[in-house]
Amino acid sequence: MNKSHDSAGASGCGSRPATSGLNILNQGTPCGGGGSCGGVSCGGQQRSKADSRRQFLSRATSMVFGSFALTLLPMEPSDSSAESPLPASPDGTAAAPTPAASAAKPVLYGFLVDTEKCIGSGKCLSACRTENHVPDGYSRTWVERYVHFKDGTVQVDLVPETGYHESKLPIVDAALVDKAYFVPKLCNQCVDAPCNQVCPVHASFTSPEGVELIDTDHCIGCGYCVQACPYGMRYINPETNSADKCTWCYHRITKNQEPACVEACPVGARIFGRLDDPDSELSKRLGATRTQVLKEHLGTHPKLHYVGLSKEVV
Amino acid sequence: MHGPSFVYPNDVHVAWSIMIVLYPYITGLVAGAFVVSALYHVFHDHKLKPVARLALVTALCFCSCATVPLLLHLHHPERALNIMITPHQTSAMAGFGFIYSLYMLLLVIEVWLLYRPEIVEGAANATGLKGFIFRLLALGSRQITPGSQKADEWLIGVLAIIGIPAACVLHGYVGFLFGGVKANPWWSTALLPVIFLISAILSGIAALLLLYLVLCWAKKITPDADCVRSLCKYLWMSLVAAVSLELLELLHLAYEAGAEWDVLRELLTGRLAVSYGLIQVAIGSVIPFLLLPVAFRTERYAALRTFLGTVSGILILIQVFAMRWNVVIGGQMFSKSFRGFVYYNLTLEGREGLIAAVVVLTLPLLALFAASRLLPLIGDAEPHRPPEDLCKSMPLDVCTSHQ
Numbered sequence: 001m002n003k004s005h006d007s008a009g010a011s012g013c014g015s016r017p018a019t020s021g022l023n024i025l026n027q028g029t030p031c032g033g034g035g036s037c038g039g040v041s042c043g044g045q046q047r048s049k050a051d052s053r054r055q056f057l058s059r060a061t062s063m064v065f066g067s068f069a070l071t072l073l074p075m076e077p078s079d080s081s082a083e084s085p086l087p088a089s090p091d092g093t094a095a096a097p098t099p100a101a102s103a104a105k106p107v108l109y110g111f112l113v114d115t116e117k118c119i120g121s122g123k124c125l126s127a128c129r130t131e132n133h134v135p136d137g138y139s140r141t142w143v144e145r146y147v148h149f150k151d152g153t154v155q156v157d158l159v160p161e162t163g164y165h166e167s168k169l170p171i172v173d174a175a176l177v178d179k180a181y182f183v184p185k186l187c188n189q190c191v192d193a194p195c196n197q198v199c200p201v202h203a204s205f206t207s208p209e210g211v212e213l214i215d216t217d218h219c220i221g222c223g224y225c226v227q228a229c230p231y232g233m234r235y236i237n238p239e240t241n242s243a244d245k246c247t248w249c250y251h252r253i254t255k256n257q258e259p260a261c262v263e264a265c266p267v268g269a270r271i272f273g274r275l276d277d278p279d280s281e282l283s284k285r286l287g288a289t290r291t292q293v294l295k296e297h298l299g300t301h302p303k304l305h306y307v308g309l310s311k312e313v314v
Numbered sequence: 315m316h317g318p319s320f321v322y323p324n325d326v327h328v329a330w331s332i333m334i335v336l337y338p339y340i341t342g343l344v345a346g347a348f349v350v351s352a353l354y355h356v357f358h359d360h361k362l363k364p365v366a367r368l369a370l371v372t373a374l375c376f377c378s379c380a381t382v383p384l385l386l387h388l389h390h391p392e393r394a395l396n397i398m399i400t401p402h403q404t405s406a407m408a409g410f411g412f413i414y415s416l417y418m419l420l421l422v423i424e425v426w427l428l429y430r431p432e433i434v435e436g437a438a439n440a441t442g443l444k445g446f447i448f449r450l451l452a453l454g455s456r457q458i459t460p461g462s463q464k465a466d467e468w469l470i471g472v473l474a475i476i477g478i479p480a481a482c483v484l485h486g487y488v489g490f491l492f493g494g495v496k497a498n499p500w501w502s503t504a505l506l507p508v509i510f511l512i513s514a515i516l517s518g519i520a521a522l523l524l525l526y527l528v529l530c531w532a533k534k535i536t537p538d539a540d541c542v543r544s545l546c547k548y549l550w551m552s553l554v555a556a557v558s559l560e561l562l563e564l565l566h567l568a569y570e571a572g573a574e575w576d577v578l579r580e581l582l583t584g585r586l587a588v589s590y591g592l593i594q595v596a597i598g599s600v601i602p603f604l605l606l607p608v609a610f611r612t613e614r615y616a617a618l619r620t621f622l623g624t625v626s627g628i629l630i631l632i633q634v635f636a637m638r639w640n641v642v643i644g645g646q647m648f649s650k651s652f653r654g655f656v657y658y659n660l661t662l663e664g665r666e667g668l669i670a671a672v673v674v675l676t677l678p679l680l681a682l683f684a685a686s687r688l689l690p691l692i693g694d695a696e697p698h699r700p701p702e703d704l705c706k707s708m709p710l711d712v713c714t715s716h717q
Contacts, residue, residue, distance in 0.1 A: 139323040156320035156653055185322075194497060200407035201396040220396055221389025223329035224407050230497035232322030232650045236329060241389035298496055314651055 108210045108303070109253060110275040110282050111189070112291065115308040117269035118182040120145055120169075125161035127264030131249060138235045140246035141186040141261055145169060146312060148178040154312045183313050184270060186261065187212065187233045187246035188294060188302035195225040195234055195245075204243070210303070211250050216242040230295050248272065275303070319654030328646045328658045331666040333383035335642045336674055338488045338510060339635055340380045343678075345485040345511070346518010347373040348421070348477055350548070355474040361544040364537075365526050368691045370428060372525060373518075374421045375681035380414065383674050386665045406487070406494050413487055417480050424473040426451070427466045429689050434458050436688070447688065485514040492641060499567075499574035500581070500645040509559045509637075516552040517634035519545060524627040525682070527620060529692050539616060546610035546623050553606070553630060557599045560637065577652045585647045585655060590640045598633020602626040 120143055128134060128141045143159035149172075157169050159182060172180075193212050196204045203219035206212055214225075219242035226234040226243065237244035249259035253272070257263075262270045273282030291305040295314060306313075351369035354362045362369075385391045398411035426433070434455055436448030489510030492501040523545045530537040567578060582590055602625075609622035643658050661667040685691065 138327075142323050144320070156651070158320075158323065194495075197404045198407065198495075199402050200405040200410070201393070202400050202402040203396075218393070218396060218400070219390065220393045222387070222407065223389075224405070224491075226324075226329040227495050227646075228497055230650060232325045235324040235327060236389055314653075 108275040109189070109248060110273060110286070111186070111248065111304045112271040112273075112282055112285055113184050113186075113304065113306050114269045114271065115181050115183050115306060117267045118143065118184055118265075119267055119269075120159045120182040121266055122159050122162040123264040123266060124184065124261035124270060125159070127260040128246070129161065131252075131260035132247075134244075135237060135239055138237070138244070140233075140244075141184065144183045144185060144313070145180065146183060146310065147172055147180045148310075148312070149176050150178050151176075179310075181308065181310070182269075183306070183309070184261075185231065185233075186304065187248065188231055188300065188304040189248060190300035190302050192299060192301050194228040194230065194298075194300060195243075198224045198228040200224065207250065209254070211248055211253075212245075213247055213250060214243050214245065216240050216244075219243050230298050230300065320651050321649035321654035321656055322651050325649040325651070326656050328643070328656065330642055330646060331387060331658075332639075332643075332660055332668070332671045333387040333666050333674070335635070335638045336383040336671055337380065337387075338485075338514075338642070339517070339638045340376050340383070340675075340678065341485055341488055342510070342514030342517045342634060342638075343521050344373045344377045344380065344417075344518070345481040345514040346516065346520075347376070347522055348481045348518070349515050350519055350522050350545075352474045352478050352481075353548070355471055356478065359544065361538075361540040364541045364692050365522055365545070367428060367689075368526060368529070369518075369522055370421070370425050371685050371689070371691055372522060372678075372682060374425050375685060376678040377414075377418055377421055378681060379674065379677040382677060383671075386670060386674070406491050409487060413480075413484055417477075417484050420473055420477055420480055424470055424477065426453075427470050427473070430455060430466055431458050431463070432689055444688065482511060486511045492645070497650060498645050499572070500578060500648075501641065503563055503566075505559060505563045505566075506641075509556065509563065512552060512556040512559055513634050513637055516549065516556045517631060519549045519552055520627040520630040520634070523549060523623055524631070526692060527624055527627075529686070533692075535692075536616070537620060539613075539619070542619055542623055543610045543612075546606050546619070546626070549626065549630065550603070550606035550610065553599065553602055557595075557603070560594075574652055577648045581644060581648055581655070586640055586644050589636050590644070594633055594636040594640060598629050598636055602629045602633070 122143065125139070125141060125143065132140055134140050145157045145159055147155040147157075149155065155170075155172070159169065189210070189212055191210075193204075193206070196206060196212055199205075199219075200222060201218060201220055203215045204212065204225055205215060216237075221236055221241050221243065223236055223243070226236060229245075234243055234245045236242070249257075249261075252259060259270075259272050262272045271282050271285060273280035275283060275286075277283060285307075286305060289307055291307055292309045293302040293305055294309075347369045350362060351366055351373065353359045354366035354369075381394075385394060388394055395411075397408060398415075401408035401411070433448055433451045434457070436444065437452040437456065439445075440448050486507040489507030492498075492510075493503055493506035495501045523542070526541070526545070527537055529535075564582075567575060605622045605626045609619050609626065612619045612622075646656070647658065648655050662669060664670065682691075
């Protein structure tokens with residue numbers, strides 16, 4: 001079969017080796033007057049100006065539309081791998097940077113906040129600000145204090161950061177209170193993150209481990225992601241002029257360390273771990289406890305879970 | 315809301331400023347003006363002949379300035395082209411560069427074809443800077459024949475037909491940008507793109523009516539009675555449609571009274587009481603709704619018609635601006651905790667300040683003024699026939715089919 005096509009190719013221009021039947025068939029077409037073979041004019045036959053112009057226009061159009069189509073292809077930010085070198089394995093050794101590792105099932109991190117344990121110390125907040133150089137007036141994480149009064153009203157206050165804010169929480173009369181608790185907030189690292197969805201330039205992206213990150217060198221600072229996050233986690237960093245948010249301390253967790261807030265919590269209210277490791281504390285707690293997520297009705301599927309949430313918490 | 319207010323810490327910074335109010339406002343004027351031109355070029359409403367050209371030039375001038383507020387808003391304007399270089403397919407905003415570019419191209423071609431006779435004539439006869447500009451605009455075109463005019467007319471019609479859905483996409487898409495944000499109950503509604511589109515048409519017609527009356531006043535021409543009445547009629551119809559949809563959306567939110575209605579009700583009766591209740595509804599909608607029928611039903615009193623048309627046009631432009639403000643700024647005046655409100659502090663100076671906003675709104679008008687110095691904006695919208703003496707004066711073998 002190939003042989004016969006080869007010979008057919010030779011009967012036309014016959015100078016190019018055939019690699020497939022289709023190519024052979026195409027090349028095998030004998031040149032007519034003014035025709036061409038693969039863009040090379042054949043012995044003495046002149047291409048007409050009209051043909052040449054038509055070919056030029058055809059190629060130019062293909063190139064223009066081809067370039068346009070290329071821009072629509074899914075693209076990963078160039079330096080995504082720079083910040084995400086190696087996912088850490090459960091035993092603490094770094095995975096080898098082989099193509100097989102990148103093709104493997106992504107490491108999924110998860111987070112659990114036990115509101116029944118949180119005492120509102122604010123140490124996690126200061127640790128986060130120091131670790132991530134969060135500018136004044138902005139927060140990657142915060143702790144809300146909910147006070148349910150006997151008259152049915154609910155008062156919500158922000159817990160001050162230890163060593164950062166001088167202010168103290170308003171003092172309430174315990175006799176008027178039904179219940180009170182603290183709720184730490186941080187990025188929900190949604191599986192279907194609306195912030196990622198709306199980013200027009202692909203500066204918001206998901207790391208191989210499933211962590212939502214921002215390429216600050218690519219972000220145009222349009223603020224659409226700030227609007228899209230239902231949890232108020234994103235802000236435009238006034239120092240970088242790019243979108244910013246909690247990354248669960250990505251630079252630490254990829255080195256098998258815990259996020260700064262988890263490490264600083266004195267009572268173990270913040271639990272971080274791998275969802276794909278059945279022996280991790282996180283997996284065990286999630287398996288044994290009834291948990292909730294915030295704003296579940298929005299369908300963002302957060303990887304941040306809570307123990308002991310009340311319906312008043314949004 | 316039960317209890318004292320609480321705002322998420324990052325929500326105190328209002329991310330979208332007055333520049334994001336101006337962007338849909340300007341693109342709305344573009345879309346609306348284009349629809350008026352299409353009413354003449356596609357649907358052959360000959361009463362709009364005096365403003366048919368003005369409509370297209372207005373659309374072009376405003377469209378050419380539509381990206382300015384966005385560039386002023388972006389925190390990294392130098393990376394603006396990333397939106398076309400690495401567009402994110404899942405983002406509604408990623409389509410902006412392509413939609414805007416295609417629409418701009420369409421407008422440029424249509425305006426050029428519409429004014430080709432004047433441009434060719436200017437290139438042949440005008441001297442100095444004007445002549446240089448005309449020769450530049452002519453793009454080597456030095457020949458006007460009945461055949462070429464017929465071809466131009468056909469192409470203008472085709473472009474106008476393509477332009478109608480393009481205008482709808484351009485502005486409906488802006489509404490979709492907001493309507494698709496599920497985190498914000500004030501924005502998240504499928505009605506929003508339609509509301510944006512109808513109010514765009516409304517603002518475009520109002521702007522055209524005002525521009526036409528101002529140009530007539532400047533040129534000491536009596537405004538065409540049929541044209542003014544027709545514009546007032548379209549304006550009233552658009553007003554009824556836009557306000558009905560706006561109120562329908564509000565009624566829907568109130569009737570459903572979902573979890574977020576508490577905060578929205580407080581927003582409307584508190585922070586937005588003046589800009590929504592007073593400006594958008596009472597002054598901007600009710601007064602023009604009452605005045606416009608008088609304007610388009612009056613046959614004898616031209617001065618009254620002009621006066622009512624002018625007042626209504628101004629009020630409607632304010633109404634649409636208030637609507638954009640209430641959507642964009644209003645949607646950021648409550649925290650996503652739905653327990654508290656935030657303030658938007660409009661500064662006088664700065665990239666996103668009031669002065670910059672006024673300059674942005676002035677730019678398209680300056681462009682329009684420059685265009686009026688070169689080309690006739692109002693009057694005869696019929697294809698211009700080259701005068702016989704032009705054929706004689708041209709050194710080339712132009713107008714061959716004339717002879």
